[in-house]
Every structure is written in structure tokens, then in C-alpha cells.
Amino acid sequence: MTTAFSQIAAVLLAAGRGERFGENKLAARLGDRAVVDHAASALAGLPFAWHIAVVPQGATPLRGFACVSPASAEPVHSQSLACGVAAAKEFGASAVLICLGDMPLVPENHIRALVAGFDGDRIVSTANGRAMPPALFGAQHFDALLALQGDRGASALLGGALAVALPVNAEIDIDTPEDLALARAIIGRP
Secondary structure (H helix, E strand, C coil): CHHHHCCEEEEEECCCCCCCCCCCHHHCEECCEEHHHHHHHHHHCCCCCEEEEECCCCCCCCCCCEEECCCCCCCCHHHHHHHHHHHHHHHCCCEEEEEECCCCCCCHHHHHHHHHHCCCCEEEEEECCEEEEEEEEEHHHHHHHHCCCCCCCCHHHCCCCEEEECCCCCCCCCCCHHHHHHHHHHHCCC
């Protein structure tokens, strides 16, 4: 399986503003660690060629990740995405896996399934009939990812992609205190 990972850059988007949460949602405690640490650990143990984290300017680096920051102090989603893809492109990656720092319940085995099913084009996660991250894009999509605008991700590029269903509850995205309470209930820890 290592060969499949050998030219892929795993990009963890962790520079979000957390406006709906009211504070730094990625630093919020989920069990015994921060939300972002859960998301990072699903990637850190896998043999990707590069582990990249897009973090706010001046943030504490995530251990085991090359950390990059968008030029804007308060980036919109497309700017964070472009920052991570640009770093992957600069490293020479032939594909990029996009993961969100506020999706702490995505298990490592789901990431492995995405990589195993990747045909060089695109493969996405799905939940409740909806395509979502984590998503894996071949290098032929880098320019389109870099050209995205606004506070939306790459959803416009996901149509027709291969798909792997997320395990139940893995799609939870921590945007509000209620989302965090639900994640805490799922993992069984306050």
C-alpha cells in the first residue's frame, strides 16, 4: 500500500475562522485532545509523501506536518485550500488529499479506502447522499483547485467522482458548540 501513498500530499485545512463556533473550534477539547489533533492523527500515521497543514499565521505548528499559512489573516475556505494545494504542487505531488481539521471523526481506515480506490482522477467521501471531504484529486485538477473563489470548497469539482461512503457519524463537522457536544457524545467522552 505504501506505493499508492508515495506521490500524494495529505493536506489538512486548519486555518478556519470558526465564526459560528464563537471561538477557536479547532482547539476545543474533544476527549483528551483538541479537535484538530483528532483530524491530524488520522493522517499522521499514514505513509503519505508529504503531510501539509494549512494553519493561521502565527499558529503553533502541528507536529509531523509541514505548516503553511494563507496570506490573509482571516482566509476564506478557497484561500486555505489554494494555500495547501500550492504547497503540494511545489513539493511535486501527483495528487492531493484534502481533509478538514474540523472533521475529527474520520477514521484512518477511511483514508486508506480513498487511497486504495483512487484512479488518478478524483475520489470523494459521501454521507447522506452528499459528496464531501476528505477528497483526493489528481494533479490535473490542481489549477482548478487553485482558481476557486469565495468561502466554498471544491464541491463544484466533485461531480462524477468515484465515491467512498464515510462510516456513520464520521461526517460530523464541528461548526457549532452543538456539533462538538454531538461528537463528544459519539466518542463517549466529555
